Amino acid sequence: MDGMYKEDCEEFGKKLLKLYNLRIFPRMGKIFADMLFQSGVEAGAYACSLDDVMDYGAKANLATQATVKLNEAAYILSVMKEAGYYTQEEISELEEAIDDLLQNVKGALGPGFGQPYRM
Numbered sequence: 001m002d003g004m005y006k007e008d009c010e011e012f013g014k015k016l017l018k019l020y021n022l023r024i025f026p027r028m029g030k031i032f033a034d035m036l037f038q039s040g041v042e043a044g045a046y047a048c049s050l051d052d053v054m055d056y057g058a059k060a061n062l063a064t065q066a067t068v069k070l071n072e073a074a075y076i077l078s079v080m081k082e083a084g085y086y087t088q089e090e091i092s093e094l095e096e097a098i099d100d101l102l103q104n105v106k107g108a109l110g111p112g113f114g115q116p117y118r119m
Contacts, residue, residue, distance in 0.1 A: 008104050009048035012097045016040040016073075019086070019094050029085045036076040043069030047101055050108050063108045070102045 020037045024030075046066035053059045077094065080086050 005050045005104065005108075006048050008101050009044040012040070012047075012101050013044050015094045015097045016044070019091065022090060023085075025085060029080075029083075032076060032080050032083070032085060036073055036080065039069050039073040039076060043073055043101070047105050050105065056109070060109055063105050066105045067102065070098055070105065074098050074102075 016037060020033060023033075025033055043066050046062050046069060049062050050059060050066070053062055074095070077086070077091055077098070081088060081091055
């Protein structure tokens, strides 16, 4: 399992950069593109760190932060698509990479992690 997250993060980062460099947007589109890029970079950094952290509590914190940032990136991406900044064809690779990395991160701590809390 060593290096599993780093490989996924590297692939995610390449797709994020590819989409970010696809267009130059004026004003609001630029703000959204920058937000997407920043969220993606933060998500990748958190997820990539999962390979190096052995403490369960710290790993759970990193996985949670990565999950939040990946969901944030996915949401920004969907807003940009809805606003017409990107087409479905343009974002499909990054959407798939986000989904793949999100599933990988959710599996980082075993089968119970990422499941709804029940009282």
